[in-house]
Amino acid sequence: MYVRIFSLRDFRSWEAVSLNLAPGPTVFLGRNGHGKTNLLEALGYLSTLTSHRVSGDAPLLRTGTSRALVGAVVVNGGRELGIDVEINEGRPNRGRINQSPTRRPREILGILRTVLFAPEDLSLVRGDPGDRRRFLDELLATRIPRMSGVRADYDKVLRQRSALLKTAGGALRRGSRSGDGANALATLDVWDGHLAAHGSELLAARVALLHELAPHVAEAYRSIAPESRPALLRYRSTVGEALPPEFADPDRAPLSDDREVIEAAFLTRLAQARTKEIERGVCLVGPHRDELDLILGDQPAKGFASHGESWSFALALRLGAFSLLRADGTDPVLMLDDVFAELDRRRRTALAAVAASAEQVLITAAVPEDVPAELAAVRFGVRAEDTDRGRLSALTALDGDDPTQPDLDGTVDGALR
């Protein structure tokens, strides 16, 4: 797939831009802090409804504005779809497909598939387990958009159940066995059921995803760092102890009734952990506490891998995701945010080879020398300037082209107005 038109309004440092893009590589060149990453972040947002840099939406709105718009016309196998999302301050966001409002923004998920590799990705290897869970869940939602709703439902139940655990714990510490505390205890069983129902669906989907993803990541790692040890992915679940022993086999293929088996194990673990959960007032069992272990040879990458190995692993996770989505039938749009400068020659070559074969790849770099020659086809300059409306990014002409070509057919721009 590729993005044919990309439009932004009041997103970060961009006041308004509408850009015609072609398949193949496009490079955005500009000095640090001039707004290149903001462009990729916006397109990533349209694909995942989250930013790769911040957890909330507020920083995405251009300073002083209360509404940002991101839109794209996506071409997939000759078929075009226009999608856009309105990011609002203090009001729910809104999505549109071909200019028709969707019931929920997440209905646009899956239309634009992207894989973004950015300097922040080192945290996939060195950061908290939450970064790795997020990687899995985003990929899951890209492949199976419905899973974004499952994750949202799970999070809602989790918040509710955590609040009950706190109330029950507070009441028990005060020695009170009536009132709010008793009510909380009495309703916990119901919430255990909801948590296990949504959680088992998420968990089974993650395990199935991992089974498919792991060989792609191992292969990508081998091509980037052939002299290093093999890269393995292992899912470690807080529900694991209660699962039948065959689930511990990392090569086990998921079965259609896994979800029911996981749900039963989930309830067993919740029952076992109940006292401790009430004492601590937190939910200790479930996919929100699980870990995706990244292993090099027989050691965990986190804490043992060198800087170069950690970079290779992070890159292999992204390239593995790219290769899995490609195997599903269509290339996702590949986005490479200022990463070539960070890579040594071998990894640069491996990444450039994948990028050159992608249907569309968007690359940012500070200087032209950072971009491998085979990818330096279409180039746009990005420059920020101080104006009376603040510091704003703009595209500048390079190679004699006029990058500020308006969106002549108005497809996205019409939707954004």
Ligand SMILES: Nc1ncnc2c1ncn2[C@@H]1O[C@H](COP(=O)(O)OP(=O)(O)OP(=O)(O)O)[C@@H](O)[C@H]1O
């Ligand atoms: N919400 C916002 N409103 C206005 N400007 C913003 C907002 N958020 C970030 N910026 C501005 O965007 C600029 C950073 O843009 P971006 O991260 O895209 O830079 P970059 O060109 O990718 O730089 P680097 O090469 O250093 O990564 C900064 O000048 C910052 O002040």
